[in-house]
Amino acid sequence: xxxxxxxxxxxxxxxxxxxxxxxxxxxxxxxxxxxxxxxxxxxxxxxxxxxxxxxxxxxxxxxxxxxxxxxxxxxxxxxxxxxxxxxxxxxxxxxxxxxxxxxxxxxxxxxxxx
Amino acid sequence: xxxxxxxxxxxxxxxxxxxxxxxxxxxxxxxxxxxxxxxxxxxxxxxxxxxxxxxxxxxxxxxxxxxxxxxxxxxxxxxxxxxxxxxxxxxxxxxxxxxxxxxxxxxxxxx
Numbered sequence: 001x002x003x004x005x006x007x008x009x010x011x012x013x014x015x016x017x018x019x020x021x022x023x024x025x026x027x028x029x030x031x032x033x034x035x036x037x038x039x040x041x042x043x044x045x046x047x048x049x050x051x052x053x054x055x056x057x058x059x060x061x062x063x064x065x066x067x068x069x070x071x072x073x074x075x076x077x078x079x080x081x082x083x084x085x086x087x088x089x090x091x092x093x094x095x096x097x098x099x100x101x102x103x104x105x106x107x108x109x110x111x112x113x114x
Numbered sequence: 115x116x117x118x119x120x121x122x123x124x125x126x127x128x129x130x131x132x133x134x135x136x137x138x139x140x141x142x143x144x145x146x147x148x149x150x151x152x153x154x155x156x157x158x159x160x161x162x163x164x165x166x167x168x169x170x171x172x173x174x175x176x177x178x179x180x181x182x183x184x185x186x187x188x189x190x191x192x193x194x195x196x197x198x199x200x201x202x203x204x205x206x207x208x209x210x211x212x213x214x215x216x217x218x219x220x221x222x223x224x225x
Contacts, residue, residue, distance in 0.1 A: 033213070037155075043200060043215040056211040088155055098211035099145040099204030100164070105157040 002026065004093050006106035014114050018079040021109045025072050025093030032074040033098060034066060037088040037108075046089075049074050050097050078111075086113045117141050118203055120216035127223050133188040135219045137201035144205030146184050147213070148175050151198045160186070160199075191223045 005024040013019050025032050034046040045058040049068035066076040072093075078085055090108045094101035118139045127133055137146065148160040161168050161175040163184065168175050172191075177184040188195055198220050204213040 035213075042217050043202070045213045045215075048211050058212055090155075090157065092157075099143070099147070099213060100162065102162055103147060103149075103159045105149075105159070108155050110155075 004091060004104050004106035006089075006091055006109050008109060009107065010110050010112075012112045012114060013081050015081055015083060017081050018077060019081060019111060020075055020077045021089055021091075021111075023074045023076075023091035023093075023106060025074070025091075026104055029093035029095055029104070030072050031094040031097050031101065032068055032072060033092050033094070033103070034074070034076050035090045035092070036060075037090060038086075043090075046076065048098050055097060081113045083113050086111060116217065117214045118201060118216040120199075120201055120219050122219060123217065124220045125222070127191050127221070129192060129223055129225050131191050131223075133191050133195075133221065133223075135186045135199050135201075135221070137184045137186070137203075137216055139182050139203045139214070141203075141209065141214070142206040143179070143182075143203035143209070145203070146177055147202045147204075148184075148186050149200040149202065151200060151218070153197075157200075188221075193223045193225050196221055196223050 031050045033048040047057045048055045052068045063079045068074045088108045092103040092105045145164045151157045163177040172189045174187040198218045200218045202213040202215045
């Protein structure tokens with residue numbers, strides 16, 4: 001059974017650009033959640049999607065957005081990148097909605113903003 | 115004060131020792147996750163608890179929802195247990211499905 005796949009694994013952008021990250025969940029999992037991890041702030045919840053609907057969003061500016069497709073694959077987008085957006089972005093999939101259900105994490109997309 | 119606090123922040127043990135990591139939260143939650151993160155970033159889910167106690171191999175997790183406290187125990191610790199352990203709670207009235215994370219406990223087990 002394939003795990004959670006995130007692409008790209010590494011990327012470098014400059015301030016002001018935008019970025020789109022992709023997450024393919026485990027087959028059959030309909031919940032996909034996104035997280036930002038930085039050395040200063042640790043892990044922070046970005047948003048959760050279930051059946052193409054955003055169920056909850058963390059305390060992030062509107063530059064951070066996401067969506068989920070009918071096949072449960074999810075994308076997140078960050079517009080007008082800032083230096084502080086440099087982080088490891090992780091997604092996780094689950095059979096059921098948060099906070100219940102075992103989480104299966106992808107390996108993450110490491111974003112560097114110059 | 116963070117909504118979810120872990121202690122200790124750093125822990126060094128000798129192989130074979132019994133280890134306890136604590137997680138306290140100040141808001142109501144309905145479920146708590148324990149996660150393990152190895153160098154390089156990969157995160158593995160260890161437990162999801164809503165009440166009582168769960169055991170998997172040498173790992174045991176307990177939670178007391180009313181007292182807002184959970185513990186992760188590792189029996190007969192081994193160097194391969196060296197990692198960062200993170201707790202995360204969610205399902206409260208104000209947070210809904212949002213997970214709030216502790217700062218993590220860096221565990222080092224020496225041979």
